[in-house]
Amino acid sequence: MKTKMKLIASLKIWAVIYPSITLFLAVFGEPLSVLPLYQRTFLLTITLVPWIVFVGVPFVDAMLKKLSSEPMNK
Numbered sequence: 001m002k003t004k005m006k007l008i009a010s011l012k013i014w015a016v017i018y019p020s021i022t023l024f025l026a027v028f029g030e031p032l033s034v035l036p037l038y039q040r041t042f043l044l045t046i047t048l049v050p051w052i053v054f055v056g057v058p059f060v061d062a063m064l065k066k067l068s069s070e071p072m073n074k
Helices: 003-032 037-069
Strands: none
């Protein structure tokens, strides 16, 4: 994979990870705070990795494809 493609992929993943983690912690952070760190980390990753792989990144890909295919109106 070329460097440009890796950079684009990493930016797409980050665009999904950042808001997903922020929302997850805003909603579940306080109830999970009673658990040990390794259990909180496990719950966060077991929930968010499938979300990111199967929903988040495909959604970003679809939006980018839609935006790039629309003609520019001036």
